[in-house]
Amino acid sequence: MVATPTPPEVALLPNGSPRRYVYVQTFGCQMNVNDTDRIFQVLEPFNYRPTDDPAQASLILLNTCSVRDKAEQKMLSQLGRLAPLKDYNDDLILGVAGCVAQQEGERLLKKVPHLDLVFGPDHIADLPGLVERARAKERVSETRFTKRKEFAFIEAAPREETRISEFVTIMKGCDKVCSFCIVPFTRGREVSKPADAVVREVERLVAAGAREVTLLGQNVNSYGKDLQGDRIPTFAQLLREVDAVAGLERLRFTTSHPMDCIDELVGCFGELRTLCEFFHLPVQSGNDRILREMRRFYTAAEYREKVAALRRQSPQIALSTDIIVGYPGETDAEFEDTLTLLADVRYDSIFAFKYSPRPGTRAAELPDSVPEAVKRERLARVLALQDAVTRTRMEAYVGQTVEVLVEGPSRMASKGQTTRWQLMGRTRTNVIVNFPVPLGEFWSDRWIGSLATVNVEQAKSNSLYGTLA
Ligand code: SAH
Ligand code: F3S
Secondary structure (H helix, E strand, O other), X not given: OOOOOOOOOOOEOOOOOEOEEEEEEEOOOHHHHHHHXXXXXXXXXXXXXXXXXXXXXXEEEEEEOOOOHHHHHHHHHHHHHHOOHHHHOOOXXXXXXHHHHHHHOHHHHXXXXXXXXXXXXXXXXXXXXXXXHHHOOOOEEEOOOOOHHHOOOOOOOOOOOOOOEEEEEOEEOOOXXXXXXXXXXXXXXXXXXXXXXXXXXXXXXXXXXXXXXXXXXXXXXXXOOOOOOOOOOOHHHHHHHHHOOOOOOEEEEEOOOHHHOOHHHHOOOOOOOOEOXXXXXXXXXXXXXXXXXXXXXXXXXXXXXXXHHHHHHOOOOXXXXXXXXXXXXXXXXXXXXXXXXXXXXXXXXXXXXXXXXXXXXXXXHOOOOOOHHHHHHHHHXXXXXXXXXXXXXXXXXXXXXXXXXXXXXXXXXXXXXXEEEEXXXXXXXXXXXXXXXXXXXOOOHHHOOOEEEEEEEEEXXXXXXXXXX
């Protein structure tokens, strides 16, 4: 919600330039969350400070997601809600970043008259200049893809408050051809960040206080395939290099395409000290015909074999996946194969989506033939099945002793407020654990980033409760 606007504070800094505030609302995946950090980073030298009050901002950006239609609609209605702020604040620039910006470009400027600026993910580094053009009353749209060879990553600078758990982008784009997916259109071709830069970034974050790092990419397993020169590590080799960074406690990555999940990568689990026992391996469907139509290039049996290999290597490994229900032409029987796969694999958690046709994708040329009501029913059945599996998986933790990386004070579930007597952190398998601070103590900063050994006493649907061992 947007509160009654108040005029923004425009204080002059010693160098004579105004201090301004930027408000960014982030939609969608971790990639966007990470891009938002880069947006703050490139604007900082131009005296923009982040704010969480849109009424205070002289630059408002929506960092958007277009992977499903719903995400796009949410962004459009938010733009409508923000529009009145422009009546109160002549200084205000309103912009759209991210995947919808890349996909729509100029069209978005035409559709939304109060919009000043549209720019794609490849243009974050250009943002200060784009904003200046918008301040000079130009309506700016910048969505050209940077050529693969010319693309330069913005190396993350640690923020004032480095989080215990940080993300490091190791590549952008996706060279896969999944028929339903808009990502290759909005994020372009794969470009890998040079390994030295990745390691440097991790070292810097760890020096600034991070204990856990998640390497990010649309398909991290194909890391390095585009790199040139004499030092081109595979993804598994990159994991080894990052694992060797002193002071790092935990290493994660996301996301992987099952086809590229090979023995070399499987072999890293249980072998690399920091590599956590957690793997997000999107399957999408349990039916071979649908998988072929989706152009995923594996069968359900091949996928199951990958899962078996991971579990042989690392028996405690927690698995999660993505599921799409109601792909064009998916029959009841084909859908049942997805349920069977879920029941057999017994994931720790899943993300499930109703198929949503995306403009320009191959699947969008097919009629969106599964009725909405059927999609809804299939989604409900997937979630009900998974709820039961997740519950038994969570209950299996009760009585176990787990290592918890403490992130901070617990949030009280209902109110979103933090407590002073209860800590929260995660297991290596990525489950949230809450436990009380020892008697007579309150929460303090010193807990953050420590590894606690916790006896699990109770399991709820999304988190565990226990006491310090
Ligand atoms: N490799 C990427 C996938 C991005 S999209 C990653 O980093 O996760 C994330 C998930 O959204 C996909 O795995 C898929 O399950 C879902 N998805 C993508 N396109 C979709 C569409 N058109 N309709 C419904 N779900 C979709
Ligand atoms: Fe999308 Fe498939 Fe790439 S789901 S991001 S095209 S691996």
